[in-house]
Amino acid sequence: MKKVAIIMGGYSSEYQISLKSGNVVYQFLDKTKYEAYRIHIFKEKWVYVDDTDTEFPVDKNDFSVTVKGTKINFDVVFNAIHGTPGEDGLMQAYFELLEIPQSSCDYYQAALTFNKRDLLSVLKPYGIKTATSYYLNFGDDINTDLILKTVGLPCFVKPNKSGSSFGISKVKTKEEFLPAIETAYKEDNEIIIESFLDGTEVSVGVINYKGEITVLPITEIVSENDFFDYEAKYLGKSQEITPARISPEMTAKVSAVAKKAYEVLKMSGFSRSEFIIVDNEPHMLEMNTIPGLTTESLIPQQAAAAGISLTDLFTNALELALNK
Numbered sequence: 001m002k003k004v005a006i007i008m009g010g011y012s013s014e015y016q017i018s019l020k021s022g023n024v025v026y027q028f029l030d031k032t033k034y035e036a037y038r039i040h041i042f043k044e045k046w047v048y049v050d051d052t053d054t055e056f057p058v059d060k061n062d063f064s065v066t067v068k069g070t071k072i073n074f075d076v077v078f079n080a081i082h083g084t085p086g087e088d089g090l091m092q093a094y095f096e097l098l099e100i101p102q103s104s105c106d107y108y109q110a111a112l113t114f115n116k117r118d119l120l121s122v123l124k125p126y127g128i129k130t131a132t133s134y135y136l137n138f139g140d141d142i143n144t145d146l147i148l149k150t151v152g153l154p155c156f157v158k159p160n161k162s163g164s165s166f167g168i169s170k171v172k173t174k175e176e177f178l179p180a181i182e183t184a185y186k187e188d189n190e191i192i193i194e195s196f197l198d199g200t201e202v203s204v205g206v207i208n209y210k211g212e213i214t215v216l217p218i219t220e221i222v223s224e225n226d227f228f229d230y231e232a233k234y235l236g237k238s239q240e241i242t243p244a245r246i247s248p249e250m251t252a253k254v255s256a257v258a259k260k261a262y263e264v265l266k267m268s269g270f271s272r273s274e275f276i277i278v279d280n281e282p283h284m285l286e287m288n289t290i291p292g293l294t295t296e297s298l299i300p301q302q303a304a305a306a307g308i309s310l311t312d313l314f315t316n317a318l319e320l321a322l323n324k
Helices: 015-028 090-098 107-114 116-126 144-151 174-185 230-234 248-264 298-305 310-322
Strands: 002-009 034-041 046-049 055-059 064-067 070-072 076-079 133-137 155-159 169-171 190-195 200-209 212-215 219-223 238-241 271-278 281-288
Touching: 002 015, 002 310, 015 034, 015 310, 076 090, 076 310, 090 107, 107 116, 107 281, 116 133, 116 190, 116 248, 116 281, 133 144, 144 174, 144 190, 155 174, 169 174, 174 190, 200 248, 200 298, 200 310, 212 248, 219 298, 248 271, 248 281, 298 310
Parallel strands: 002 034, 002 076
Antiparallel strands: 034 046, 046 055, 055 064, 064 070, 133 190, 155 169, 155 190, 200 212, 200 219, 200 271, 219 238, 271 281
16 A cells, blocks of 8 residues: 655645645545555644644655654655645655655746746747736835836736735725735735736636546636635635636637646646636636645536546546656
8 A cells, every 4th residue: 555645734824725635635535545644844843643633753854754663654745735845846856856756746847837927928928818917026126107007007916926815915006006015025025916807717727637638627716805815715705616607619718728838838736727818818827736625625626527526636646646
């Protein structure tokens, strides 16, 4: 039986969501095939947590744990860390050096997709449309008039490398702009400022399922709030409609763009891309490579609509990792 380390937690504001995702993976993993271990990764400690909540330290030299005198090495890692260090390439590079297979994409793809600016810059030459944007690094001079002339109002101010909508503001007036910059800088030292796209928001999961790149049924996002923020994502302040209420032609168009992005980037594992459809053209906002895996999350919803159970979804991810 293969020993699986399910890594969860992380160093960012998303750690609590990651713990939920990791525990869902632990709950639904096929226990006839895999012996699962919950590994909590935090800045202050890396520990294996057993079913009695007893903690055993992880030896970072070889990513092993010793339990009651027995050393345990892992055959494969299921990565459920949203944000750093699980979604930005750090853990992927670490496991590649240790030659331990893991379920997410490779380190380069993780680092690239985690950086919204770089991701969109790479995809633009392939005809994938995006919002008009402006970038700032911490310490840059802020020319409010120039920036707002470039992107217009309303606009979005976002941390460049962050998830779960932490630090994002929708700016409607010039007076709201500098406070939004301050909010974003609390999450990241790079900021992306984007024009407001007025259209239908959809989320598209793409996975390698049984060796074939597969686009899952598309989810339409209808937020009660100004945008698909933390409350909308996790506290029920949105409608998530799967399949999306878009035409078959638009479904095919969005699916093709999402699949193209997956293939262009030489992705593996899970991906969930966010688009806003404006004038019959999908505009990409971002791509998540460690999307939420709680029972309420979008990828599990989309998999269910495709007839794929959570156990099948997680088993498939591990089998692909082991066969890489």
